Each structure stands twice: as C-alpha cells, then as structure tokens.
Amino acid sequence: IGSHNFKEICFFERNKSCKIYSLSFFFLLPASALTTGIYMIFSTNPEMATQEVQPNETLTNLKAESDTLKTKLEDERAKLHDVELHQVAEKVDGLGQFIMKTRRTLKGHGNKVLCMDWCKDKRRIVSSSQDGKVIVWDAFTTNKEHAVTMPCTWVMACAYAPSGCAVACGGLDNKCSVYPLSLDKNENLAAKKKSVAMHTNYLSACSFTNSDMQILTSSGDGTCALWDVESGQLLQSFHGHTADVLCLDLAPSETGNTFVSGGCDKKANVWDMRSGQCIQSFETHESDINSVRYYPSGDAFASGSDDATCRLYDLRADREVAIYSKESIIFGASSVDFSLSGRLLFGGYNDYTINVWDVLKGTRVSILFGHENRVSTLRLSPDGTAFCTGSWDHTLRIWA
C-alpha cells in the first residue's frame, strides 16, 4: 500500500538497536513543516512492532513499560496545563440571544435520513436515507435535482465532490460508489456508477479530499482507508481502532495532511495521511463517538458521543479542554459542527433537538426544536450562512 521507500525521501540513518535517529533531513525542512518531518521519520518504526519475540521481552515486561510510558506522558502533559478554557474565555464578551429558525424543510425521502453533505457552491446538498435513495437538492429553491437509488439499504455515508460534478455514497453494501452527476435530467445516473472502496463491513463515513480523485472512507470493520477514485486502488489504510469507526473529518489546514476519526472504542484518533500512522489518540469519552469535526483553524476538534456529551480536544496541547454537557441532556449527540468563527458548536441529538453551545465559555446558548425524530446528521454550509440537519423523521431542515 503506497510502499514508498521513505529512506530515499528522508535521507536519515536509523540505528535499529537503540532507537536513536540522526536527522540530516531535519535541516532541510522549514520550521513549520517540522512536525510533518517527524512523522515521516518515525513511519518506518512499526516494522519493529511485528518482529519476533526478543529473549528478554515478555508480555509482562512490555506491559510494565507501557504503564510507565503512560504515566510519564500524563505527567508531561499535566505540566503544560496551566489554564482552563473558561478562564481564558472570561475576557471574551458573552453572546446575545439567537434567533435561529427553520428556513427550509426538504421533504422527499421516504425513510430515515442518515447523512448529508454540502456542495462547494453553498446551496446544493446531497442526502442519503435508509431506503437506499440518494437525492441531490438545490436547498435554496428546495428543488430536487438528481436522485439515485442504491442497490442497498441504509446508505450511511454520502459526500459531494469538490468540483460539484459527482457524489459518493455507501452503507451496508460495504462499498463506496461514486456517481458522476449529469446536466441531463433524464439520464440514469446508476449506469455510470463507479465502485471505489471495498471494506469488509459497513461503510460509516466517506469524504472527498481536496479533489474529485481521492476518497477517504471509514468502516465498521475498524479501519479507515484512502482510495484513488479512477482506479479504485487502495492508497493507504489506517489501522488502530479496535471497534467500528463511525466518523471522520479532514483537517482544514494548509498542509492538509491529517484527519481525525472516531469509533465505538471511545477513541478519537488523529492520522497522518501519508504514512498511515496514528499521530494522536484521545480516549476520554464514555461511549461510542458518533461524530468528529475539526475546529476552523485546524488546531482542535470536537466530538459528539452516545454519552450525551460533546468534547473539545486541543491538538497542540494534546488534551481534552472542554466538555459540553448538561444534566437535562441524556440522549447521545449524533452529529456536531462548528460555526465559521468557531465560537458556536451545533450538536444534533437523539432526543430530536439541536443544542447550540458557546465553545469558549462552555455554556449552552440555545436549544432548537422542530424535528420529529432523532437528528442523525448536521453540517454547516461552506460559507457559514446556515446549517442543515437530517433526521429520522424523513426530512432535512436548513436553519439560519
């Protein structure tokens, strides 16, 4: 899988027996790309994980080492934790009252809406539902523009291509298929369907990267994978979750090299797309993580989970920095997204409501009613003017 010989790129010497790496490549990299450099260098490390058992290595020794390393890491991180988020946020003005209403209701699905995605043109969306239908809408006029019937039910993942010329979807068929859209309304889109991803269990989420040519998928088989759309080739696979992976999100940063995934093992992992390595891992939730979303600056991400909380994780400080919860909120959060500035966090919950949180102060700003069944998906529009929610009540709503 993308068997790049990193030695040729990195030009470093590796001393196998004592884990010290001399980095001649270090000096070539400009400072801000340093982190990428380190991840590239350590990428060859995992080969050591599958070596034969060394004579002095027993399982107990390894486990003891594991424990000492964990405590050491916790101590190091604790030293850097000098202030809480709400303390820093004291100087920030409070938010006023919000008037957020349903501005559009999109009716047309015959069954539970499971997933949706926005087009880059800020007004079109694609949505998928349990009955296998995938519909492309112009949400502004509420017209349906395209409709595809998938051969499987429970289409749990759908994504709009960056060019606006195709959509990808998948679910219980374990595959992710790409359908090129056409201007001709009468054309049967299913004829041009292209099967791209193949997993051994259901597809839980999919997303195009910066172009139409690559897709990132996550699956119930516990892995994420990066695929080349044209050839269907697997470019990179990401192993590390010990249970179903339910969600993923690509980083909005200039380097664009990482993504975060959340799974039923309560872990949220940050991955390097080039090497396939897990760079950071956070395990503070008490139940399945249903949704992860990056903060607009790319330095943090939020997660929504079945334990009825949403949490904010700081990537630079490598820790959880906020928990958004209330005693009155008992049902799990199925989907989260930030507003454009990152000040608001919208969460769709299984108790049919949407809670809006003040990210900095940690308080709930607003609660929105309207859906008649659980909210299954929520996404902010590309220019931040509205957000769309899809629900098990067969409808989608645009809120602004």
Added chain:
Amino acid sequence: MTIRTLRDYGQHYRPRMACLKNVEVFVVEMQDPKSGVKGADQKLNVTIIPHVINGQDILAWIVTKMKVTTEEAQAFGTMLVAYGYIYPLQNHRKLVLVPDSTLYRFQTPYFWPVQKWPAEDIDYAIYLARRNIRKKGMLEPYEQQHYDNLHKWMNPKWDFIVMQATEQYKANKERKKPDRVVLDCQERAYWIVHRPPVLTFDVVRRTNIFLTQALMRSAVKSSVSLTAFVKFVTTHHNHDPFLTTPVPSNPWITDSDEFWQLNSRSVDIPTKLSVERWVLSFWELISDPRGRVDFKLFLKKEHSAENMAFYEAAEEMRWGAASAIPEKSQFIFNTFLKPGAPRWINIDGRTMGLTVKGLVVPHRYVLDAAQTHIFLLMKKDTFYRYLKSPVHKDMQKRALVPAPHVFTDAQLEANVRNRNPGVSPILQWQQEEEEKAAAAVAARPIDVKAMVATNKLDRK
C-alpha cells in the same frame, strides 16, 4: 445509534443469518459420502483422526459444483473456513483455505454459526476454565488476557463457571481418545472463529512505540493554545454569519441570493468584508477563489507567477489520480525544475537536488519538500509585499460595502416566489476548466523558432 451493551462485539459476532442458510446447503452437499469431498483417515500425532479432507480437494469440488473460477472458489472456500464450517487441523489460527495438501475437517453442526445462540462469554469462560484445569499454563497469551478479563467481569458467577468446567472435564475423561481429540479440535476451532486471537505482543509493542513518539513530540502550553483559539474567534467574529448579520442579507432568511453573487469568484469588485478576511492570513487569501485571483494578478505584475503556478501544479499532482502522476511529474519537471526551464522556480540547491532525485521514481508526495518551501516563501515574503502593494491597497479602497437589505413583507413574499436557481456547479466547473486550459496555453513560452518557421514573424 443503538445503545450498546458493555460486551457487544458488534456485527462480527452476529453473522447474517440469511446468507449462512445458503452456505449451510453447500456444506451439507460437500459432506455427502458419494458426491461430496472425499475424506480419509489421517494420522496426526499418534492418534488417527477420521474423515480428514485436504485443501486441494475442497477447491476442486467448489470449482466443479459452483462452476466458478479458481480465484472465486478460493474466496468462497476461505469464507467457509473464516465462518467456521471447515477448520484447519495444523495451523489452526490462520483461517484461510490453502489449496494444497493442508488438512481440514468439517465442523460439527452443533458449532455452526447459524445456531440460534450467540457465542456467549459464559461459555467461553467455561471453556477457558476447563483448559486451565486440564493443564496449568496451557492458555495462550491472548486467551490468558481474555480469561483475566472474564474473571474480573464475571466474578459473581465464577463458582458456577468452575463447577461447570470441572463437570465437563470429568465427562471428557470418560470419552475415547480419538473422540476427545476431535472434540477438542472442533471446540478450539469454534472459539478461534468467535474469539479471534489478538496478537497481544504486537498490540502492546505498537502502543509502546506510539507512547514513545508521543513523548518525543513537544506539546504546547495550554495558555498558548487556548489563547490562540480566543484570538481566532475574535478575528473571525465579523465574518461569522451567525454572529454578525451578513450584508446585504443572509440568503436563507430573505430569499435573495445577492450575498452569494457579490462574493462569487468572477465578481469585479469584491466586498470589504472579503478583503478584510484576506488580510488575516495567506491561507485565507488563497482559500477564497476571488482572493486567489487578486494574488495572481499581483504576482503577474511582480513577474513571480511561477511560484503560484508551481504550487497549484504540485497540489494537483498530490490530490489527483494515481495514473496521472508520471505525466504530471514530467510536465512539472520540464516546466519548473530542470535547468533552463521556462518557469524555473527559485529554491535552494538541497531541496532541488532531493526533488529531482525523487522524480526519477515519481510518487504523489515527491514534490512535498519543494512545495512546502515555495508555500512558505509566498507566505512569509510575497504575501506581505502583496499587502503593501498598490494592487491590494487599490482593491481595499474600491471594495464594496453593500447596504443591508430592508425588505417589506410583500417584497419578502416576492423573493420567495422568485428564488434564483443559480448556475449548475457542473457548468461552472466546465467553465473553470476551460479558463484554466486557456491560461495554460497563454502561459506557455513562445517558441521563436517555430514562429519563424511558419513565417509568422515578419523579419523585414
């Protein structure tokens, strides 16, 4: 999402019944004494095991019976082993069908996955306890881990488990040796399918490596990173439509799409808010399509457009189709990197050397070093010159501040009726591609010799 019980292993342990019923039919046919797979007695470690079949025969039978190719038969055969209908005798951990003389046996229907009862933890606990009674230390490391976990979790029931295990152990002793061996094999195979071995050594090793790397990575103080969040929120406050009402109006609220039209890529004069956003950072500037257009205009005036062109070409290669990589890398090399190239980019010798060397065997990340260098050059130098440039200052002066819409109820109703359908993104994409192609042609260096040859240049 359904509320998951503590020990719910998800779909792995609840096989889909419908397809398994079909598989059952095949397995029954396979065991038919006349038309099925031929089995024989096999001597294994002193004991004679009855009715052993080998992988090759299984494969051949599947090919003839299902009328498929060898590869498909191989895949189906592996499924039979993976789900536990057939189990291997020797390499019992690896659940695949090997098409040679590797030995397999049919699993007794009692242990078939289609049985109505799931593989319960309590049964597994009894099984492990029994193995433990038989011989201390007989459990493999992953089994030992499972055993410890079960012991912790099922502590109240442990007496019952031990009692059951001892009873079964005594009953087992009464059986004849060959029966006992077969039963052992079957049970072991059943549990391998339903509690697959986790390579514990590898898992722990991997965790240790991950933790070591995490320790080596430097983290930032909370005060620093949290202040950065507050700063981001503050600088973007005016650009967030939920916090500051967009001008002229939010299209979703007033049904007028003027806001989108004023901020589109091809608009002549951008809005003041857009221009302010471009100033925030280089990334914001080039992320906004209109901003990128402005930046490229500035570069053209500075005659350093090749940097942006290289950056875009490298991005295209990195995110593009795998099949296009050799061709794109060749184009990029010829246009930007080779000595005397028409749009030669100015990067330091070391990076250039690395990149050129890497291009011998191009892969999608081969230009990363050069691309990062160029990006940082533009970010740290060109961007600031752009901000001070007349192009930008002029744009700031000319930028529009649209007046906020004030619609009467009647007008709002009219807006609802006349919602603008907009341009299909497909058409817009085609348009952009055409523009790009035209720009590429225009940017190509003029070949003087060719022009002379076709007498286009008047030499008089």
